[in-house]
Amino acid sequence: MADSATPSSDSGNDVSAVPQGRIEKVTDGWAVAFDKQFDYPTAHIWDVLTNPRKVEQWLGSVTPGWELGKEYTLDMGNGTASGTVLQLTPRSSLQISWDDELGEESVLEWQVLESDGGALLTFRSRTDTADFLAEGSAGWEGIHDAFAAVAAGGAPDPEPPGQWRSLRDAYSRDFRISPTMxxxxxxxxxxxxxxxxxxxxxxxxxxxxxxxxxxxxxxxxxxxxxxxxxxxxxxxxxxxxxxxxxxxxxxxxxxxxxxxxxxxxxxxxxxxxxxxxxxxxxxxxxxxxxx
Missing domain, CATH: 3.30.530.20 (START domain)
Structure with a gap:
């Protein structure tokens, strides 16, 4: 499942990487999981997650925005996705279906939880196939790093050459998942x-x-x-x-x-x-x- 931004070309696997997320085998398939603690109020993290102007900075241009029960399209610059907003609980949870250009389907869910005086952002991407799992995990790690930069009031840093491939290979190695691409x-x-x-x-x-x-x-x-x-x-x-x-x-x-x-x-x-x-x-x- 290619449920992340399409990787950019890189010149080699010369960047050491330690995965921040994990790949889990679940009853009906697979899940990619990330958990990130922020020293910001939950309302701020929810705004970064759902405000279309903020979403455009870390993920892509979403039209018409996240609206419960409504279809959306997402332009990430080097790839597109579409789907339906399945769940939208203000300041708490966002769940969407995700259909990419290859016809791969998955369900994505973010939750914003009060934690240690700040906010814990959890992410789960669920799919029934192991295809693109390592690539998707590497892509989502970069996307969530961009999210953190926007939450801090800055702009995402350009991805260093070779980082995506190094992360992809690290996820494959650590979670025994074949690379796909x-x-x-x-x-x-x-x-x-x-x-x-x-x-x-x-x-x-x-x-x-x-x-x-x-x-x-x-x-x-x-x-x-x-x-x-x-x-x-x-x-x-x-x-x-x-x-x-x-x-x-x-x-x-x-x-x-x-x-x-x-x-x-x-x-x-x-x-x-x-x-x-x-x-x-x-x-x-x-x-x-x-x-």
Whole structure:
């Protein structure tokens, strides 16, 4: 579930990071959780959470605003989302459905609680799939850091290069959740696409599943594909240097790899994948926003 702002392109995983949030397995799926203590009154934190002018500073432009039972649209600059306000209790709780451009659905809930003379802001994002969990957790951590800056009366700081990827990898490692998205690494020698996916299957089975899933996607030549058994997972790693081409070409190739890796997961679980052109176009648009 890609329930955060689309990550910006970064140049490498050279920023150490310790997750502030956590990923939890719940009865009906997964939850991303953050809890943040503020030395401000609950009324102030509620205003930052719900005032459209404040929301625009830390999340994006919401139209028409959070109104109970009403649909909304959110423009985050590098991505959009939409949904319905499911619960709105003044100075207490906000719950919304969240549908992103990939068709991934989740339910988000913030609660504002009196705590230690200030306010405790809790956040939960619930989804039924582990897809994009590590990426979403890294994205929401940056968003809640921006929230804290706005609550303090300032402006959010620009995200340091590499921070999103470093956080994504930290969430994957600490909570044993496979990364979902590929990254495009920029080096003096050129550009390289890199994917890593973790499967509950032995490494010996991964290559055949990927080959069956990628044959018709015109993936190009020169990709290095390795499969290893590591930390209780079969881990599939793909590295492909790009020789020329446009950013649109890179985005199309990354979308194709992404879809092939999704299809491989279905095959490894004994199912038959049914990739569709709509999802491929949506993935291409997502990667285009990165590259």
């Amino acid at each position: 590929g990254v495009l690494e920029e080096t003096p020698e050129g550009r390289t696409i890199y994917f890593e996916r973790w499967y509950d299957a032995p490494a010996d089975d991964l290559g055949a599943a990927l080959e069956s899933s990628s044959g018709n996607l015109r993936m190009g030549e020169g990709a290095e594909i390795t499969a290893v058994d590591e930390d209780g997972f079969g881990k599939l790693r793909i590295t492909q240097r790009l020789e020329g081409g446009t950013s649109q070409d890179a985005a199309a190739l990354m979308a194709a790899w992404h879809l092939a890796l999704d299809s491989a997961a279905v095959r490894l679980e004994g199912g038959t994948p049914h990739p569709n052109s709509h999802r491929l176009r949506a993935l291409e648009a997502l990667y285009r926003s990165m590259v």
